[in-house]
Amino acid sequence: VDVSNFDVKALIQDQTKTIQEKMEIFDHVIEEARRQKLYLFFRTTTGPSENHIDAVTLETGKTQNMVMMASNNYLGLTTHPDLKEATKKAIDYWGIGMAGPCTLNGNTTLHQEFEARLARFKGCEAAMLFPSGYSANIGCITALLGKHDFFIGDELNHASLIDGARYSGAKRLVYKHSDPADLERCLKEVAGSPGIKLVAVDGVFSMDGEIADLQPIVALCRQYKALLLVDDAHGTGAIGKHGHGAMEYCGVEGQADIVMGTFSKAFGCYGGFIAGSKALINWLRHFGRSGMFTAAVSPMVVAACLAALEVIEAQPELVARLHQNSDYVRRRLTEMGYELGGKDAPIIPIFVRDRAKVYGIVKEAYERGLFLSLIEYPAVAPGTERIRLTVMATHTQGDLDFALNLLQELGRKYGALKGA
Numbered sequence: 001v002d003v004s005n006f007d008v009k010a011l012i013q014d015q016t017k018t019i020q021e022k023m024e025i026f027d028h029v030i031e032e033a034r035r036q037k038l039y040l041f042f043r044t045t046t047g048p049s050e051n052h053i054d055a056v057t058l059e060t061g062k063t064q065n066m067v068m069m070a071s072n073n074y075l076g077l078t079t080h081p082d083l084k085e086a087t088k089k090a091i092d093y094w095g096i097g098m099a100g101p102c103t104l105n106g107n108t109t110l111h112q113e114f115e116a117r118l119a120r121f122k123g124c125e126a127a128m129l130f131p132s133g134y135s136a137n138i139g140c141i142t143a144l145l146g147k148h149d150f151f152i153g154d155e156l157n158h159a160s161l162i163d164g165a166r167y168s169g170a171k172r173l174v175y176k177h178s179d180p181a182d183l184e185r186c187l188k189e190v191a192g193s194p195g196i197k198l199v200a201v202d203g204v205f206s207m208d209g210e211i212a213d214l215q216p217i218v219a220l221c222r223q224y225k226a227l228l229l230v231d232d233a234h235g236t237g238a239i240g241k242h243g244h245g246a247m248e249y250c251g252v253e254g255q256a257d258i259v260m261g262t263f264s265k266a267f268g269c270y271g272g273f274i275a276g277s278k279a280l281i282n283w284l285r286h287f288g289r290s291g292m293f294t295a296a297v298s299p300m301v302v303a304a305c306l307a308a309l310e311v312i313e314a315q316p317e318l319v320a321r322l323h324q325n326s327d328y329v330r331r332r333l334t335e336m337g338y339e340l341g342g343k344d345a346p347i348i349p350i351f352v353r354d355r356a357k358v359y360g361i362v363k364e365a366y367e368r369g370l371f372l373s374l375i376e377y378p379a380v381a382p383g384t385e386r387i388r389l390t391v392m393a394t395h396t397q398g399d400l401d402f403a404l405n406l407l408q409e410l411g412r413k414y415g416a417l418k419g420a
């Protein structure tokens with residue numbers, strides 16, 4: 001089996017095979033990838049995820065300390081002492097869980113304080129926690145839209161927005177990536193229809209390292225009386241001078257009807273939220289099914305996330321450092337001749353335009369102490385596979401230079417550099 005070129009999409013769509021046959025073929029591909037020491041997903045790690053990580057190499061099976069550039073731990077908060085301390089205190093006081101939803105089981109003062117602080121951080125009236133960013137998008141979209149309504153989204157939107165739209169039953173329109181004229185075409189198409197129009201866009205495109213140009217989107221939504229949902233999973237805590245997110249970066253803070261965020265990236269933890277008007281949040285508290293028919297985020301997680309918010313607010317230099325590091329990496333990779341995607345985000349996609357080379361570079365980097373992500377279908381469209389490198393505020397100059405020197409060597413070896 002040619003593991004690096006196996007067509008997973010064709011397998012999934014194959015109408016001639018049963019699901020049992022498909023699973024067996026896929027299982028065989030994974031086992032073959034393992035045998036060829038090319039299975040680059042679910043890699044085994046044996047220590048905390050920081051700027052470095054202990055991970056088990058594929059060739060030798062030995063644990064090695066690596067530079068971590070495959071995590072969304074932008075500010076290095078996963079192991080921050082304030083967060084750990086707050087979590088321990090919360091366990092001692094509150095115990096470990098809520099054993100049910102806040103709707104019925106009680107809403108702690110800790111949850112209430114955190115939601116109020118988040119709302120302020122996002123320039124909104126109110127906020128509601130969800131178990132994850134994924135479920136926040138699902139719960140919000142399905143609570144707002146039904147089959148007589150319209151969901152309008154960028155073609156590169158995150159899966160959670162797409163899935164929310166699908167589950168809602170709304171009619172879906174897709175506009176060309178980052179193309180306001182095409183968004184306007186969609187808005188015009190539905191302008192005469194009575195249903196709700198919801199425009200949804202990633203604030204930072206997670207596989208493309210690109211910050212959405214939100215000004216024209218805000219203006220078009222106003223003009224056509226559409227609601228705007230900005231998925232700021234990767235912006236929250238990482239983008240904008242104060243880490244308020246993509247809206248701050250674009251100068252439109254407080255101008256979206258709905259802002260979604262997650263704690264699984266810059267906050268170093270997990271959980272998600274929706275922020276918006278008080279009326280929206282009260283609606284979601286009672287009709288956002290993925291938030292109400294599920295247990296509340298545990299107090300220890302809320303405490304960790306509240307401590308993260310405090311660090312982000314007290315230390316804007318962390319966000320500044322993140323961007324210095326990412327600007328440096330972008331500049332040097334571009335000088336080497338790599339083709340990069342996006343701009344100004346700490347997510348740096350590296351396009352090699354050859355799947356076997358992508359596998360080769362990610363694998364060899366890993367064996368030599370640099371942990372990168374390999375991105376392929378279903379995260380991105382077939383033919384647009386890429387290496388994804390994420391920068392952290394806590395990467396040292398030594399970490400960055402180690403990664404860059406190795407990537408230069410591998411870029412030459414695999415013929416991945418322009419003009420080389």
Ligand SMILES: Cc1ncc(COP(=O)(O)O)c(C=O)c1O
Pocket residue numbers: 132133134135158160202204206231233234262263264270271272
């Ligand atoms: C743009 C975007 N939206 C939503 C999510 C989901 O967030 P979470 O990890 O909290 O479920 C992610 C994370 O993968 C994301 O990148």
